[in-house]
Amino acid sequence: MTGLRTLSQVALREITERARSKAYLATTGLTILIVLGLIVVPNLFGGGTAETTVGSLGEGNDAIVTTAVELGNANDEPDDPPSIAIETIQFANRDGAVAALEAGEVDAVLVDGEEVIVANVGGFGGDSFLNGLQRSAGTVQIQEVIAEQGQEAADIIQILTSDPLEVTSLAEGDPAEGETRTITAYFGLLLLYLAVLLYGTWILTGVTEEKSNRVVEVLLSSVRPWQILGGKIVGIGALALAQLLGTIVVALVALRVTDAFDLPSIEIGAVLNLLLWFLVGFLIFAVLFGAAGSLVSRSEDANTIAMPMSMTAVVGFFVSIAALNDPDGIVAVIFTFVPLTSPFVVPVRTALEAIPLWEYLAALVIAVAAIIVLTRMAGRIYAGGLLRYGGRVKVREAWMSASE
Amino acid sequence: MLSVQDLHKSFGDIRALTGCTFQVDRGTMLGFLGPNGAGKTTAMRIVFRLLRAESGTVTWDGSPIEADDLIRFGYMPEQRGLYPKMRTLDQLTYLGRLHGMSKNEARAAAERWLERFGLGDRIGDPVESLSHGNQQRVQLAAALIHDPELLVLDEPFSGLDPIAVETMSDVLREQAASGKAVMFSSHQLDLVEDLCEEVAIINQGSVVVNGRVQTLKDAAPIRHLELELEGDPSILVDSLEGVQETRTDGDRLTAIIRAETDVRGFIARAQQAGKLRHFSYTTPSLSDLFREAVR
Numbered sequence: 001m002t003g004l005r006t007l008s009q010v011a012l013r014e015i016t017e018r019a020r021s022k023a024y025l026a027t028t029g030l031t032i033l034i035v036l037g038l039i040v041v042p043n044l045f046g047g048g049t050a051e052t053t054v055g056s057l058g059e060g061n062d063a064i065v066t067t068a069v070e071l072g073n074a075n076d077e078p079d080d081p082p083s084i085a086i087e088t089i090q091f092a093n094r095d096g097a098v099a100a101l102e103a104g105e106v107d108a109v110l111v112d113g114e115e116v117i118v119a120n121v122g123g124f125g126g127d128s129f130l131n132g133l134q135r136s137a138g139t140v141q142i143q144e145v146i147a148e149q150g151q152e153a154a155d156i157i158q159i160l161t162s163d164p165l166e167v168t169s170l171a172e173g174d175p176a177e178g179e180t181r182t183i184t185a186y187f188g189l190l191l192l193y194l195a196v197l198l199y200g201t202w203i204l205t206g207v208t209e210e211k212s213n214r215v216v217e218v219l220l221s222s223v224r225p226w227q228i229l230g231g232k233i234v235g236i237g238a239l240a241l242a243q244l245l246g247t248i249v250v251a252l253v254a255l256r257v258t259d260a261f262d263l264p265s266i267e268i269g270a271v272l273n274l275l276l277w278f279l280v281g282f283l284i285f286a287v288l289f290g291a292a293g294s295l296v297s298r299s300e301d302a303n304t305i306a307m308p309m310s311m312t313a314v315v316g317f318f319v320s321i322a323a324l325n326d327p328d329g330i331v332a333v334i335f336t337f338v339p340l341t342s343p344f345v346v347p348v349r350t351a352l353e354a355i356p357l358w359e360y361l362a363a364l365v366i367a368v369a370a371i372i373v374l375t376r377m378a379g380r381i382y383a384g385g386l387l388r389y390g391g392r393v394k395v396r397e398a399w400m401s402a403s404e
Numbered sequence: 405m406l407s408v409q410d411l412h413k414s415f416g417d418i419r420a421l422t423g424c425t426f427q428v429d430r431g432t433m434l435g436f437l438g439p440n441g442a443g444k445t446t447a448m449r450i451v452f453r454l455l456r457a458e459s460g461t462v463t464w465d466g467s468p469i470e471a472d473d474l475i476r477f478g479y480m481p482e483q484r485g486l487y488p489k490m491r492t493l494d495q496l497t498y499l500g501r502l503h504g505m506s507k508n509e510a511r512a513a514a515e516r517w518l519e520r521f522g523l524g525d526r527i528g529d530p531v532e533s534l535s536h537g538n539q540q541r542v543q544l545a546a547a548l549i550h551d552p553e554l555l556v557l558d559e560p561f562s563g564l565d566p567i568a569v570e571t572m573s574d575v576l577r578e579q580a581a582s583g584k585a586v587m588f589s590s591h592q593l594d595l596v597e598d599l600c601e602e603v604a605i606i607n608q609g610s611v612v613v614n615g616r617v618q619t620l621k622d623a624a625p626i627r628h629l630e631l632e633l634e635g636d637p638s639i640l641v642d643s644l645e646g647v648q649e650t651r652t653d654g655d656r657l658t659a660i661i662r663a664e665t666d667v668r669g670f671i672a673r674a675q676q677a678g679k680l681r682h683f684s685y686t687t688p689s690l691s692d693l694f695r696e697a698v699r
Contacts, residue, residue, distance in 0.1 A: 009501050017490055214485030218546060221452040221479035223502050224471055387454055 006223055010231020011238070014206070018239055028243045032250050039254045052129060053087045055097045055106035060113025062088070067143075068136035084132075108133065113140070181270060182324065185351030188274035189320050189344055191244065192281050196313045199240035199282070200289040205302050206232055207293030207382070216386045225386070226379035233286040240282075274347050280367045281316075281343025284374065285309055291378035294385035295393045305392065316344035327354030336363045339370035405429050406451070406554055406585050411460035413446055420446040421457070422609035428554070428602075433580040434587040435596035435617075438606035439698055444589040445482050447606070448556050452479050464554065475503045478552030482559050482589075484543045488532035492518065492542055495531060496549050503550035510549065517545035521571065537568045544572060548579070555579055557588035561595060573599055597690040607698040621687035624696075628686045629659045629667065635678030643673055655681075660688075 018024050054065055065086050072084035089106060091097035097109040101119055107129060109117040116133055207229070210216045219228055292305045319341055323332035327349045335341040336349065342363045349355035377399075384398035406428040413421040421443045428434045438444050449455040451462050452474060462469050464477075487495055493514050500510025518527050521541040523534075531539060540563065547555060560576075561569055576599060580586045590596050596603060597617060605613040613620060626648060631637060637657035641650050646662030661667075667685055674680055688696075 006502060009498070013498050017487070017494075021489070213488055214481070214483045215487055216485065217454065217481040217483060218479065218485050218499065218543075219502070220454055221481070222474045222477070387449070 003224070003227060007227045007231045007234065010223070010228055011235035014232055014235025015239055018236070024239065024243075028246065031243065031247050035247050035251045036254055039251060040258055049081050050084045051087070052084070052107045053089060053105065054133075055091050055100055055109035055117075056088050057091045057094060057097050057109055058112035061110040063140045064110060064113060064133065064137045067139050068132050071136055071139065072132060113137070181351040181353075184270055184274065185348045186324065188278065188347050189317065191248075192278050192343060193313055193317045195240060195244060195278070195282055196285045197310055199236065199244075200285050200309060200313075201302070201306060202240065203233060203236050203286050204289040204293040204306055205299050206236055207290050208296055208299050208302050211294060211386050212297055212299070220383070220386065224379075225383035226375060229287070229290045229379055229382050230375070233283070233290055237282060237286060270351065273350055276364075277343045277347045280364070280371070283371050284339060284343065284367065285313065287371065287374045287378045291374075291381045291385075294382040295395065295398060301392060312340050316341040320344040320348045323348045324352070327352040333359070337366060339367045342367050405465060406587070407461075407463045407466075408447065408451065409461045409463075411447060411450055411457045411462070413443075413450065413455065413457050419609055421450075421460075424460070424606060424610055426604040426611050426614050428585040428587045430553070430585045431580060431583045432585065432602055433576060433600045434585075435600035435603040436587050436589040436606065437591075437593065437596060437603055437694055438589070442606045442698075443609045444606060445558055448479070448558055448589070451556060452477065475550065476552055477554040477556065478547035478550065480543055480547040480557040480560055484540065486531045486539065486542060486546065489530050491528055492523065492531055492534070493527035496542065496545055499546045500549040503552075505550055513549050513551070514545070517548060518542075520575075521545060536563060537565055540564060540568065541571070544575065548575070553584060555584055555586045555588075557586075559590060560588050561590055561592055569595065593689075593691045593694055603690065603693075605694055605697045613693065613697045617690060620693055621690075624688045624693060625663050626660050626688055626692075627663050627665070628684070628688055628692075629661055630657070630682065630684045630686075631674055631680065632656045632682035633674065633678040633680050637674075637677070640670070640674055640677055644670055 054061075056062070056065070065088055069082075069084060069086055073082045076083055089100070091100065091109070094111070097106070097111075098117065100106050101109055101117060104119075107118075110133070111117065116130065118130060210219070210228075216228075288309050289306065292309065293302065296302055296305050316335070319331060319335045323329070323335075323345050326332060332345055332349060332354075335345045336355070336359055346355065346360060346363050350360065381395060381398045384400065385393045388398065408424060408426050411421045411424040413419075424443060424447050426434070426436075436444055436447075446455060450457045451469065453469065453471060464473060490498075493511070496514035496517065497507070497510045500513055501507060505513065515524075515527065518524055521538075521544075523538060523541060526534060526538070531542060534542065540560075544557075544560065547557065555576075557576075560572055564572060573595070576586055576588065600617060602616050603613070603620070604611050629644075631640075632655055634655065637655060638652045640657065641647065641652075641659070644650075644659065644661060644665070644667075646665035647659055648662065649660040651658050671680075671683065674683070
């Protein structure tokens with residue numbers, strides 16, 4: 001009990017000292033600002049109308065332009081400004097039209113409804129505009145064919161811009177719910193990945209700092225290594241989670257206010273599952289980052305020593321992206337049982353309902369066992385590494401020189 | 405009582421301790437002396453379980469020191485270390501709590517020590533804003549805050565001004581007088597001679613001299629003799645027995661003689677040779693013992 005009391009003292013110091021520090025307040029403010037910016041800024045600019053100018057040479061171009069505008073604006077909400085607008089300039093001859101195209105006065109030139117001249121093919125945006133013209137030209141041709149059989153031309157646009165097939169999923173419940181779960185799992189995954197890379201470094205540099213300002217020798221003369229390491233992880237972890245949750249809440253509020261994105265409603269079970277694996281994943285990586293921090297004396301060396309953990313997180317992230325596509329696949333199953341990657345993979349497979357209960361439980365047991373074993377090992381490496389100064393301490397040396 | 409028995413420790417090819425043995429009783433202050441690299445810090449770190457000895461034992465009141473015992477001890481490492489940005493009072497309170505004190509106890513003790521060291525008006529300042537000497541005082545307070553039974557200080561006097569040395573000495577004397585076991589390492593031998601009843605001199609990893617300072621001096625095979633007369637003292641030298649070394653400087657004569665030499669006859673002869681202005685016959689100083697021990 002006194003052991004845990006000491007651990008909580010260490011954690012409490014981390015929280016009160018760090019929460020007061022300018023660095024913490026600044027990164028929190030900055031993160032929230034960036035997230036707000038990402039949500040609000042596209043909403044400010046993205047809502048406008050894309051305006052283009054098309055040159056027209058000869059006859060039969062007006063129908064294509066009109067249809068292109070109709071197609072492009074087919075899914076607009078009634079109150080919103082139109083998504084696209086096209087201005088037409090009539091040219092008398094080809095040379096004049098080409099000159100205008102070269103001067104950038106027009107974005108493309110339509111010739112007799114049969115040819116389109118562009119400055120060049122490819123590049124961002126240019127192709128989608130060209131594709132739009134192609135599609136509307138095709139639509140015009142279909143209209144002509146159908147019109148001979150007495151159909152309304154407007155119906156064609158309706159058919160082309162809707163999803164005519166009704167989707168029935170074999171998964172239970174609403175098919176939209178499955179999609180929601182996938183999105184939730186994806187965001188959970190992304191958050192864990194970011195948290196490991198960002199907050200893992202906090203723990204690492206926190207440990208290195210204590211080593212470089214030598215306070216650790218005072219601490220270790222009365223407190224056991226695992227108490228310091230554990231307290232640091234709990235304290236910094238709590239602050240990290242507070243920052244993360246604060247950012248998420250701000251993001252959710254901003255999304256609601258700006259109405260930029262339709263928020264899916266998430267079941268509480270899915271959230272708890274994500275939270276559980278988030279904590280498991282964060283703890284495993286935190287322990288490793290803490291042990292690594294004890295091996296270097298200067299914060300300059302911290303990045304190098306963090307590399308193996310960062311790379312593992314990257315692997316976990318990509319494996320679980322693969323698991324999103326193939327949740328029953330052999331890769332997904334194998335990495336379910338690897339403690340460093342299971343926190344990434346299992347939530348995805350759970351969200352897609354593609355994991356048997358025994359695999360889920362086994363993965364959890366392995367991961368928790370790994371935390372316990374790694375904490376003990378890390379405590380020893382930490383104890384051995386902390387009082388060795390100079391360059392990088394080898395893991396083996398630290399292990400051998402520790403007294404417990 | 406702290407008892408360190410026959411410690412051995414190597415770092416790679418370097419043999420840091422080769423059978424280090426000493427004791428510190430409650431109520432006494434032990435000066436731990438030795439040239440640089442003799443193994444002082446290593447021995448202290450082993451007491452606090454910061455390093456693992458290859459062999460040997462460390463006991464407190466007869467039982468081996470376990471991790472749980474450490475909160476009753478106070479340690480001031482050679483490499484001072486405090487959180488630079490943490491406020492002085494918070495820092496000491498935190499360290500007190502790590503040693504098992506309640507928040508109020510720790511805070512009260514921190515305030516008391518800071519007041520004692522004349523830092524009462526700096527309790528809200530971060531440690532990095534204090535002068536070197538004041539940081540050292542805070543470091544000492546950190547070792548004392550929980551009223552430890554055993555106090556181990558690695559070079560507590562290095563880099564201190566005379567006034568700070570005075571404060572530090574007073575505190576250590578008080579601690580020993582109140583029944584604590586106190587040991588500290590130092591290169592300032594005069595200071596150690598002044599403060600400590602007992603010394604342990606370590607050389608190349610093992611303790612070569614250990615005991616009460618007075619006993620060690622009495623047991624030394626030599627004595628210092630010094631006299632000053634009106635007249636030339638050099639004529640007296642030949643009449644002195646057991647001389648190991650003499651030096652005359654004007655009318656002043658200093659000599660190192662064997663301890664068993666009877667100097668009573670010599671004093672009588674000196675008084676005949678001229679008016680005696682000064683005469684002293686003393687045991688060797690701690691510096692002499694130290695030089696002899698580590699030769």
